[in-house]
Amino acid sequence: MTDPEFREAYRRHKDILYRFAWRMTGSPASAEDLVQDCFLALLRNPAAYDSQRGTLRSFLIGVTRNLALKKLRGERPLGELDDESVACPVIDPDGRERAEIVARAVAALPPLQRETLILAEYEEMPLDEIARVVGAELAAVKSRLHRARENLRRMLAPLLEKKGTAYGSCR
Amino acid sequence: MDRVDDAGNADPKLSELLQEWQVPGAPRSLDERVLGPRRRWWSFLLTGSIRMPVPVAVAIAAALLMMAVALARQRTAPPAPSSVNLADFQPVRDLHVRVIRGDHGAR
Numbered sequence: 001m002t003d004p005e006f007r008e009a010y011r012r013h014k015d016i017l018y019r020f021a022w023r024m025t026g027s028p029a030s031a032e033d034l035v036q037d038c039f040l041a042l043l044r045n046p047a048a049y050d051s052q053r054g055t056l057r058s059f060l061i062g063v064t065r066n067l068a069l070k071k072l073r074g075e076r077p078l079g080e081l082d083d084e085s086v087a088c089p090v091i092d093p094d095g096r097e098r099a100e101i102v103a104r105a106v107a108a109l110p111p112l113q114r115e116t117l118i119l120a121e122y123e124e125m126p127l128d129e130i131a132r133v134v135g136a137e138l139a140a141v142k143s144r145l146h147r148a149r150e151n152l153r154r155m156l157a158p159l160l161e162k163k164g165t166a167y168g169s170c171r
Numbered sequence: 172m173d174r175v176d177d178a179g180n181a182d183p184k185l186s187e188l189l190q191e192w193q194v195p196g197a198p199r200s201l202d203e204r205v206l207g208p209r210r211r212w213w214s215f216l217l218t219g220s221i222r223m224p225v226p227v228a229v230a231i232a233a234a235l236l237m238m239a240v241a242l243a244r245q246r247t248a249p250p251a252p253s254s255v256n257l258a259d260f261q262p263v264r265d266l267h268v269r270v271i272r273g274d275h276g277a278r
């Protein structure tokens with residue numbers, strides 16, 4: 001990969017990678033570290049990207065995703081990445097900005113649900129591409145997204161009720 | 172129309188609420204960390220470097236050497252004779268020729 005090609009790849013994909021890393025880790029500083037590590041990995045081993053297997057965007061998101069999960073595992077070594085039994089509690093919106101409440105809710109999701117939701121809802125990525133990025137079956141990705149939305153409805157019920165939906169606070 | 176409804180529980184209200192949490196794009200500090208700091212053009216003139224193929228460098232060095240040799244030769248060459256302007260020359264009006272004869276032992 002030539003220097004101009006690398007710079008072009010960085011220019012094209014830095015924002016989506018940074019936003020994804022921020023939403024995964026909840027920290028802009030961690031997001032910078034992850035994106036830098038991602039592009040350093042590309043620089044050191046450009047042959048790792050195979051255009052036959054997918055787009056460069058998918059490849060870079062996959063690298064960032066792996067780095068983020070590694071970081072999250074390091075912070076919570078005993079935590080499950082996708083615990084189906086998790087029923088995220090309602091978040092008390094008292095005194096918090098709505099954006100902050102939403103951020104907390106997304107951060108409370110198990111990591112595998114969180115990444116699927118971020119890529120689907122915020123980056124509008126098709127589910128089949130998400131499946132390629134995270135290295136899972138399409139059915140598993142659909143299941144994770146379904147559970148993520150269910151958990152978010154539960155956690156954000158106070159805000160959704162204010163919007164006039166019929167959702168209750170718990171299941 | 173829902174953007175993503177393949178999971179079967181797409182929710183426009185939830186999607187709208189989720190969009191209230193926006194994060195910015197990559198900051199300039201990340202650009203510098205990945206690509207290196209941006210330098211002013213004059214800083215490049217002072218501290219920058221240019222990568223050059225060896226054959227190009229050899230050709231440039233050879234051309235500079237030939238120019239230096241040519242300049243050196245120009246400096247050491249004898250001065251060209253100045254041209255003579257005959258416009259101020261006047262014909263000789265009175266010519267006294269003194270003949271000197273050698274003594275060949277005749278006396």
